[in-house]
Amino acid sequence: MSRRSSTRERILDAATDLFGLRGVEAVSLDVIAGEVGVAKQTLLYWFPSKDDLVQAVLESAVLELSVGVEAAIRATSDDPLDRIDAVVKAVFRQAVRRPALLGLVREISRLSAPSGDRLHEAFEPLVARAVGYLEREMAQGRLRRADPRLVAALVYATVTGIATEPEALRAVGWQPTTADLRALRSELLAFLRAALAP
Amino acid sequence: MSRRSSTRERILDAATDLFGLRGVEAVSLDVIAGEVGVAKQTLLYWFPSKDDLVQAVLESAVLELSVGVEAAIRATSDDPLDRIDAVVKAVFRQAVRRPALLGLVREISRLSAPSGDRLHEAFEPLVARAVGYLEREMAQGRLRRADPRLVAALVYATVTGIATEPEALRAVGWQPTTADLRALRSELLAFLRAALAP
DNA sequence: GCACCTCTCTACCACATGGTAGAGAAATGT
DNA sequence: ACATTTCTCTACCATGTGGTAGAGAGGTGC
Structure with a gap:
């Protein structure tokens, strides 16, 4: 019982990092098992197939x-711009603390349709809340009026695009250091404020 | 000579699409060869190893x-906001016409460091020009003053984030149709205008 | 004590992968 | 006409993959 959750947890943990950073197809069960320090069979005991493992990783992420x-x-505070700030900061914080988490979202979008649908289902409540929230704030004139679904998608794409891929930003001469990432985040917040202020 | 370029070109073409859409590790040489309609060996004749093929695909993309x-x-026109519009539209157009192109950029950022460096080198001149351009326009007060490298990185990340991953946007309830993508692009342009106007 | 259940292991398998060896066709130069 | 180079093929190989079979260690209930 004590070891039970422990081993399963450690496998899930290592798989999250490896899948998120290197990609699902690129990481073999052997590699994950080696990272955790157990036999591959042990891994297949907890997760009957690689696909099961992927699904479990996705859900927990x-x-x-x-x-x-x-x-x-x-x-x-209940100021909408402050709240957007908070969300962006939270996502960035997680991107720095555990880059694999957002990498997984990107990763799974590339996988088969069922996975994509499950991802959608998992995010659905959060998105619905966000859209409803934006709608109310726009109605009260505290945010520039726009299609809230568009704004949600835009913020989502922008934040994950930046936070997920500091490596990709090297292509435009960027250094993926924490300090630079923070500067980028500040600039993004300024952008969002300018674009969403009523 | 006539077949020469033809076969090589067709391989490069198919590999671009497959790598960009499914990921480099997920696509085998057999699949590419099958798509083109030649034997795997023919493929290995033109590109001595898979890595060579990847590099060639990257460069051409x-x-x-x-x-x-x-x-x-x-x-x-020489209005900076119009020019930014034009760039965004061009990238979106390419994203619709050939989704794999931008997918590759994302894909390669996940690969080994040498690839990332080569990607950086390849983009370097384009980025340098963009940064210099933004700098001049900001100095003349035709754009809001900011760190041009930050702005370039932000625009890059945002545009690729959206244009590359219509599938990922399904996670927030988005439909990756052409019409919806266009609406999203319009919203993005409004964002950029609001954020960059002086 | 003993059956039972949970957990981890070693040994193995069928299959797909990237890559090699080398032969045969087809164009090309002289 | 002949030799040579260019191009594509079939056959094969070593390796790594996801997955199976089944045994054994260690606790738990009765």
Whole structure:
């Protein structure tokens, strides 16, 4: 019982990092097992197939992301721009602390349709809340009026695009250091404020 | 001579699409060869190893992207916001016409460091020009003053984030149709205008 | 004590992968 | 006409993959 959750947890943990950073297809069960320090068979005992492991990793990652973001929202003033700030900061914080988490979102979008649908389902409640929230704030004139679904998609794409791929930003001469990432985040927030202020 | 370039070209073409859409590790040489309709050996004749093929695909993709963007810039009025519009539209156009192109950029950022460096080198001239351009326009007060490298990185990340991953946007309830992608692009342009106007 | 259940292991398999060896066709130069 | 180079093929190989079979260690209930 004690070892039970421990081993399963450690496998899930290592798989999250490896899948998120290197890609699902690029990481073999052997590599994950080696990282955890168990036999591959042990891994296949807990997760009957690689696909099962991928699904489990996905679910736990989405959960972790959602929880972090929701907590950030609640702990902020009710000014909509402040809340958007909080969400962006929360996502960036997680991107720095555990780059694989957002990498997984990107990764899974590339996988088969069923996975994509499950991802959608997992995010659905969070997105619905966000859209409803934006709608209300826009109606009250506290945000520039626009299609809230568009704004949500835009913020989502922008934040994940930046936070997920500091490596990709090297292509435009960027250094993926924490300090530079923070500067980039500040600039992004300024952008969002300018674009969303009423 | 006639078949020469033809076969090589067709291999490069198919590999670009497959690598960009499914990922480099997920696509085997057999699949590419099958798609082109030649034997795997023929493929290995033109590109001695898979890695050589990847490098060649990368170079041609960057070239194609750069050419498209530069052409869009030249054919526009000299208002900086119009030019940014033109770049964004050019990238989106390419994203619709050939989704694999931008997918490759994302894909390669995940590969080994040497590839990332080569990607950087390939983009270097284009980026240097863009940064210099932004700097001049900001100095003349035609754009909001900011760190041009930051702005370049931000625009790059945003545009590729959206244009590359319509599939990922399904996670936030988005439909990756052409019409919706266009609406998203319009919203993005409004964002950029609001954020960059002086 | 003993059956039972949970957990991890070694040994093995069928299959797909990237890559090699080398032969045969087809164009090309002289 | 002949030799040579260019190009594509079939056959094969070593390796790594996801997955199976089944045994053994260690605790738990009765």
